[in-house]
Amino acid sequence: MKLLDPTHPFFTPKWRRVLTVVLPALWGGVEALNQSWGWAILFLGAAAYAAYELLIMYDRSIAEAQAKKAAADARREGDEE
Numbered sequence: 001m002k003l004l005d006p007t008h009p010f011f012t013p014k015w016r017r018v019l020t021v022v023l024p025a026l027w028g029g030v031e032a033l034n035q036s037w038g039w040a041i042l043f044l045g046a047a048a049y050a051a052y053e054l055l056i057m058y059d060r061s062i063a064e065a066q067a068k069k070a071a072a073d074a075r076r077e078g079d080e081e
Helices: 014-033 037-056 058-080
Strands: none
Touching (some): 037 058
16 A cells, blocks of 8 residues: 555646645755754655655556556456457
């Protein structure tokens, strides 16, 4: 189970993916300015994870999901015949 599912339709527009990365990063910056290092690390880590899943690996995740769906559809068509 993934914490973020990049194949969910909510993340189709790029601005939502970027906002999902930027907001925790900004809040991590606020926490760092307040010298709450534990919270800062937590939020910056969440932003880094979101950036990896939603910005860096997004195209690959979508391609893998489409390939799995195509394989399942082909298998289903083979079973019907």
